[in-house]
Amino acid sequence: MIHYITRKILHLIPMLLVISFLIYLGIELMPGDAVDFMISPDEMATVSAEALAQMRATLGLDKPFIVRYFIWLGNLLKGDFGYSLQSGVAVSTLMANTLPATLELSVAALLFSTVVGSFLGVVSALRKNSIADNVLSVFGMIGVAIPQFLFGLIAIIIFVFRLGWLPVGGRMAPGQEAFLQRMEYLILPAVVLGLALTAGVMRYSRASMLDSLNRDYVKTARSKGLPEWRVNLVHGFRVACTPVAVLIGFRLPMLIGGAVVIEQIFQWPGLGVMFLGAVRAQNTPIVMMVGFFSVLLVLLASIIVDILTALLDPRVKFN
Amino acid sequence: MRSASLNKKMDTLLRMELAGELSHSKKSRLLRKLHANKLAVLGTAIFAVILVLCVFAPIFTSYSSTDVDLRNRLTAPNSTHLMGTDQIGRDILSRILYGGRVSILVGLGSALGATLIGVSLGTYAGYKGGFLDATVMKVSELFMSFPQIILVLILVTITGQSLWNIIFIFVLTGWPSMYRMTRSQMLSIREEEYVQALRAFGINDFLIPFKHMLPNAIGPIFVNITLSTAMFILQESALSFLGLGVPSNVATWGNVLSPAQNLTILRDNWWIWLPVGMVLTVFVLAINFIGDGLRDAADPTQLG
Amino acid sequence: MKEAREVGKTIISVKDLNINFYTNQRCNRVINGVTFDIKKGKTLCVVGESGCGKSVTANAIMQLLPELSRIEKGSITYHADSGDVRIDQLEKNGKEMRTLRGEDIAIIFQDPMTALNPVYTIGFQINEMLQAHDSRLGKKAATTKSIGLLKDMGIPMPEQRVHEYPHQFSGGMRQRSMIAMAMACAPKVLIADEPTTALDVSIQAQIFELMENLKTQRDTAIMLITHDMGVVAELADEVAVMYMGNIVEFGTIEDVLNTPAHPYTKALLKSIPILGKGKQQKLDPIRGSTPDPFDRPPGCQFCPRCDYAVKKCETEMPGEEVIGGVHRVMCFNYREVLENGK
Numbered sequence: 001m002i003h004y005i006t007r008k009i010l011h012l013i014p015m016l017l018v019i020s021f022l023i024y025l026g027i028e029l030m031p032g033d034a035v036d037f038m039i040s041p042d043e044m045a046t047v048s049a050e051a052l053a054q055m056r057a058t059l060g061l062d063k064p065f066i067v068r069y070f071i072w073l074g075n076l077l078k079g080d081f082g083y084s085l086q087s088g089v090a091v092s093t094l095m096a097n098t099l100p101a102t103l104e105l106s107v108a109a110l111l112f113s114t115v116v117g118s119f120l121g122v123v124s125a126l127r128k129n130s131i132a133d134n135v136l137s138v139f140g141m142i143g144v145a146i147p148q149f150l151f152g153l154i155a156i157i158i159f160v161f162r163l164g165w166l167p168v169g170g171r172m173a174p175g176q177e178a179f180l181q182r183m184e185y186l187i188l189p190a191v192v193l194g195l196a197l198t199a200g201v202m203r204y205s206r207a208s209m210l211d212s213l214n215r216d217y218v219k220t221a222r223s224k225g226l227p228e229w230r231v232n233l234v235h236g237f238r239v240a241c242t243p244v245a246v247l248i249g250f251r252l253p254m255l256i257g258g259a260v261v262i263e264q265i266f267q268w269p270g271l272g273v274m275f276l277g278a279v280r281a282q283n284t285p286i287v288m289m290v291g292f293f294s295v296l297l298v299l300l301a302s303i304i305v306d307i308l309t310a311l312l313d314p315r316v317k318f319n
Numbered sequence: 320m321r322s323a324s325l326n327k328k329m330d331t332l333l334r335m336e337l338a339g340e341l342s343h344s345k346k347s348r349l350l351r352k353l354h355a356n357k358l359a360v361l362g363t364a365i366f367a368v369i370l371v372l373c374v375f376a377p378i379f380t381s382y383s384s385t386d387v388d389l390r391n392r393l394t395a396p397n398s399t400h401l402m403g404t405d406q407i408g409r410d411i412l413s414r415i416l417y418g419g420r421v422s423i424l425v426g427l428g429s430a431l432g433a434t435l436i437g438v439s440l441g442t443y444a445g446y447k448g449g450f451l452d453a454t455v456m457k458v459s460e461l462f463m464s465f466p467q468i469i470l471v472l473i474l475v476t477i478t479g480q481s482l483w484n485i486i487f488i489f490v491l492t493g494w495p496s497m498y499r500m501t502r503s504q505m506l507s508i509r510e511e512e513y514v515q516a517l518r519a520f521g522i523n524d525f526l527i528p529f530k531h532m533l534p535n536a537i538g539p540i541f542v543n544i545t546l547s548t549a550m551f552i553l554q555e556s557a558l559s560f561l562g563l564g565v566p567s568n569v570a571t572w573g574n575v576l577s578p579a580q581n582l583t584i585l586r587d588n589w590w591i592w593l594p595v596g597m598v599l600t601v602f603v604l605a606i607n608f609i610g611d612g613l614r615d616a617a618d619p620t621q622l623g
Numbered sequence: 624m625k626e627a628r629e630v631g632k633t634i635i636s637v638k639d640l641n642i643n644f645y646t647n648q649r650c651n652r653v654i655n656g657v658t659f660d661i662k663k664g665k666t667l668c669v670v671g672e673s674g675c676g677k678s679v680t681a682n683a684i685m686q687l688l689p690e691l692s693r694i695e696k697g698s699i700t701y702h703a704d705s706g707d708v709r710i711d712q713l714e715k716n717g718k719e720m721r722t723l724r725g726e727d728i729a730i731i732f733q734d735p736m737t738a739l740n741p742v743y744t745i746g747f748q749i750n751e752m753l754q755a756h757d758s759r760l761g762k763k764a765a766t767t768k769s770i771g772l773l774k775d776m777g778i779p780m781p782e783q784r785v786h787e788y789p790h791q792f793s794g795g796m797r798q799r800s801m802i803a804m805a806m807a808c809a810p811k812v813l814i815a816d817e818p819t820t821a822l823d824v825s826i827q828a829q830i831f832e833l834m835e836n837l838k839t840q841r842d843t844a845i846m847l848i849t850h851d852m853g854v855v856a857e858l859a860d861e862v863a864v865m866y867m868g869n870i871v872e873f874g875t876i877e878d879v880l881n882t883p884a885h886p887y888t889k890a891l892l893k894s895i896p897i898l899g900k901g902k903q904q905k906l907d908p909i910r911g912s913t914p915d916p917f918d919r920p921p922g923c924q925f926c927p928r929c930d931y932a933v934k935k936c937e938t939e940m941p942g943e944e945v946i947g948g949v950h951r952v953m954c955f956n957y958r959e960v961l962e963n964g965k
Contacts, residue, residue: 015460015461015464018461019461019464022461026473026477029477030476030477141604141607141608142600142604144607145549145600145601145603145604145607146596146600146603147553147556147557147560147596147599147600147603148557149556149557149560149576150576150592150596150599150600153579153585153592153596154596156582156585157585157586161586168582215737216732216734216737216738217737217738217739217740217741219687219732219738220732220738220739220740220801221740221751222687222716222724223685223687223724223725223729223730224724224725224751224752224755224804225720225721225722225723225724225725225726225752225755225756226721226751226755227716227721228716235740238740238742238743239740239741239742242742253463253464253465253466253467254466254467256466256469257466257467257468257469258468260466260468260469260472261468261557261560261561264561264580265580275469275472276472276561276563279472279473279475279476279563280562280563282476284476287472287473287476288473290469291465291469291470291473294465294466294469295464295465298464298465298466299464312742313741313742314741314742314788314790315741315788315790326693328645329643329645329650329691329693332645332648332649332650333643333645333650333695335650336649336650337650
């Protein structure tokens, strides 16, 4: 098992190096460089070309591309992610402030989708072709078709304005730290973010469950005189889990991407909102660092899913 | 025990079988397939209706999507403006219809572009294998390790916002999944005997994959085109909603929705966002129905 | 006091069983009036081509038929020590039926790789059987019992094997584990649905030896489903030959092997290639193929493929005729068949 995990992590490293290179390429391709951002457009007219060249030399901007890349990479590994072009605050600090919020939202959405999606999918499979099954199926189709942000807007209208049950926007009221108190802020964004994934998980777990229930081992379980609930749960559902876990792994990038939009709508102070602000302001360091870290998150998450799959299916480890 | 209704259904079937009413002729097979895929038929109908409405927009509305009329801002739906006006007086209905043209263009165009590149690469590289295949695989893995919207936004920051930039970016981020899918199809078809036979005959390396193998994979490819179209339409709408997609002077469904970010407008001016949202959702739903129908039609294992 | 051996006592009687399948919006009359008995300490072999309904009969006894199916007519009776139980009238997955499954009647399936759950250890799955029928049995005690069962079935190093997964076993060991699991609660009846079709011939012999021992040592009643006449010759005490949902011939092994009375039985016997006769031996396959269940011949179901068919066979399905003892046949011309055999 340790072997498996180490192998997977080692695999990551070349990929991350290439991605870091591409990210740096992206930084270079962005219009303007650090110097352009430090001097306002008005001043630009008055500054001489020589002065500009000297500023660039001081910042090391005149060195060849490869050298600059390695300097940047070195800084990255030391934890220096550069500075925001708007506020001058270290990107690492900004990220440390916003990452927990995004993780909280994403994990909540993931848990919600997995649990609710699997449950509804299994129920649909067990009550195949019943009214409940058809209704859930329709909800599933709508859930996949409706734009997430639209669903968010509708959710706000219903739960915030019409019913007044939940607060709008933000992660917590001033002074609230405890998780349970903050829950009411988390619920709506997490459910909305998880919507598409829930619909997907529901559909897939229904199919997976139906497939599993058709298999011989379910018949064997019944032939042993086991009660139906045990046949369905311990035998049917347990084997149906593995393909669903794999599906969730594939859909993780969408969850992280979706957080960008959902955070904006609900004003959730996470990486996504920071990222969007940076995109609008062409704040290169932030844009690129968040991009890099989103890839890191996706790759790490897929390793976790791989491990989970190996745990769920004993046939995998021995491959 | 067995439910009474199930028993009755069985009795009916028994009776009909004994009376010989249940044998199917070949003619009704097509009808049967259509009947089983009512959703796909419905989807096609909805798709066609919306498409016609948008393509022939001038017939259905006399306003343009960009005319500003500050005297008639935020008016609710009435007889002159069937869907009301937005915050700078533009007619919402015409924005929806003209905006549909752009959204559909972006969705379909990007899907076709991504398919063209992805399928070509997948067909050839999947067949040939070797260094080319390994390289393209690695490249596709790189692209796919980004959450798509983040990669798109990074590229938008670099290239700037314009309609064609967006389509280009979508194609660039979308080809890897088409490539992967085609490649896996090719890998399994490659093992078929007729491919070995063609190779033995010395048929050249382009004809075999493109002329002989590809037609057999066409089913899933079409399914993927429809589903990609749906995905790109949703993506464009999200981007434009945030103001980071197609520039706001061009109407798209996402752009029309954009003002709803303001909570006041969201609460008080439902006509700005609800109709567009519904059209968008229904259109994507229709495409999904068509895609599901195609998938069922192509899959011989799906039966009663 | 030792129990009197009850070899030959009928433990399950099936009378005039009719079963329909209602899948794909059609009605398929799979079993059309089947009657037989399973006796203690004896092996009943049910033999026939694919699709004749032999597995369905086995599943019916365990009430494991698919949802879209129904027992239209007839009865399945289990003669327990405490009295007769009408299995066909029990609720499908109700408490009574579930108690019977495993404790009184057990079944093993054709492919042990798919019949065993891949994500649980063999020990877990056998424990499940034990604990389902004895709620006081703890995990440790159950595992000890399971190890003993694996040992009885001839699996080496059972203490290790009990913690392993099905995919780590060989085919023969898997089937032995299935049998161990089935016999865990000492059922009186064992139904084996083509238990060796998925195994090598050499392993087949071992499995059959195992089953013979169960029969002789524990008086287990065995119902063995197979399509292989060779297996029948080896193991059967009584034989039921099935075709298109009917038992076209029934008798003791001597009856059926030496004096087959149905053209189908005769043809089956003739079509077995003989080991040692070499590649040049003339194979005698049965001409034609099994009819489409939805497009059945109007009269006798075997008529289109039969060498003894006469006009009557085309329009009328023969009823059952008793030849002698338990030997019975569904054929108008059985006397001719018997004559030909002499």
